[in-house]
Amino acid sequence: MMFTSFDGADLLLILKGAFVTIQISALAVVLGGAVGVLSGLMAVSPWPVLRWLSAIWVSAIRGVPVLLIIFFVYFGLPLLSPGSNVPDYWAAVTALTIFASAYISEIVRGSIAALPRGQMEAASALGLSWSRTMFSVILPQASRIMVPPGVGFLVVLIKDSSLVAVIGLIELTRAGNIVASQTGQPILSYLVVGAFYFAICFGLSVLGRRYERRLNIRVETPEVSDILLPTQGVSK
Template sequence: MIRQFGPADILFIIEAVRWTLLLSVIAFVGGAVGGLIVALARSSDSIALRRISAVFIRIFQGTPLLMQLFLFYFGLAVLNLPINPLLAAAVALTFHASAYLGEIWRGSIQAVPTGQLEAATALSLSYRDRMQSVILPQAARIGVAPTVGFLVQLIKGTSLTSIIGFTELTRAGQIVNNATFDPFVVFGLVAVIYFLICWPLSLYARRLEARMRRAFTR
C-alpha cells in the first residue's frame, strides 16, 4: 500500500548516512594500507613485485566496481562464509581503493625529483630509509589532493552496494520510494545529502591542488 512521504522517511534516509560514511571510512583506511603496499611494490627494484602489483591494478581498474561487488558477495558463499552485505562491500571497496590509491601514490613517488633519490643513494641509505625519510614525505604532499579527490569518488561509489542489499543512503532511498512512490522527492533528498557530503571534500581537493601548483611554480 502506497503511503505519503513524511518526516519518518526523511529520518530513515538521514540515519542511513552513517552506514555510507562507515563503509567509506573502512574502504578508505583499508585501501590506504593496500594502496601503500601496491605503490611501494610498483616502485620497488624487484621485477616480480612490479609485475604482480601491475596485474592487481589492471584487474581492479579494468573491471566494473559493480561486478567486483557481485563476485565478493557471492564468493563468500563459495568459501562457506555467511553472506554479509557489509563484509562483501567493505572487502570489494577496499580492493578497489587499493588499486586506485596505489596508482595515485606510485605517480606521487615518481613525481619526486630524481635528484632526491640520487642524493639518498649517494648517502648509502637503504631502500627502506630512502623511502621512509626522503621519498615518502615528499610524495605525500604531492598525493594529498588526488587522494582527497578519490575519496569523493569512493563515497559516491558506495551507492553501488545497494545492489547487494547493503542499506546505505541509496538503498534507504530505494526502500522509501518503494513505499511512497515519490521518486523525485526521495531521490532528490538523497542527491542533496550526497552533495552536502562530497562538495566540501571536492572543494578542499581543489584548494590543495592549487596550493601544490603554486608551491611547484615558485
C-alpha cells in the same frame, strides 16, 4: 498499494543510509589505503618480482567494474567455502577496499614518480637504504602530491558506493529506493538523496582544498641531508 506521506521517519531512514555510506567508504579508504600504499611502494621498488605483483594486482582490479567485484565478494566467496556467508555490510567494505587499493596504489606510484629523480640519487649517494629513503625522504614529499588526486578518488568512491545497494545493504541509495517505494514520491526521495551525496562530496572537496593550502604554507619538504644528519647544519 497504500502510500504514506514523506515525513520525518523517511528523512531519518535516508540519514541513516548516509551514515552507512560514510562508514563503508571510510573503512574502504583506510583499509584500501594500507594495501594501496604497500602496492604503490612495490611498484617503485628495485625488485622486479614486487613490481610485477603490483602491476598484476592493479591491472586486474582496474580492468573490471566495481559492480563485478561486489558480486564476486558477496556471491562468489561463499561458493568457495560452502556453508559460509558474507554479511552484506562486510561484503560492501571488502569489495570497496579491493577497488580502492588498486587506485590508491596508482596514486602513490604516480606521486613518487612525479618527484625529481635527483632525490633518490642524492639519498643513494649519501648511503641511505631504499626503505629509509622512501619513508624519510620520498614519501613525505610525495604525500603532498597525493592530496588532490586522493580527495578526487574519495569523492568517486563515495558515489560508487551506491552500487552496494544491489546486495541489499541499506546505504544512502538503497534507503532512497525504499522511501520512494513507500511514499510514491520518487522525485522528492531522490532529490533528498542527491542533496545528501552533494553535501558529503562538496564537504570533502572543501576540506581537501583547505588541507592543500595548509600543506603549502606550513609543511616544509625534508632535505636528504637533514634526514642523514639531523643535528648538523647544512650550508645553503
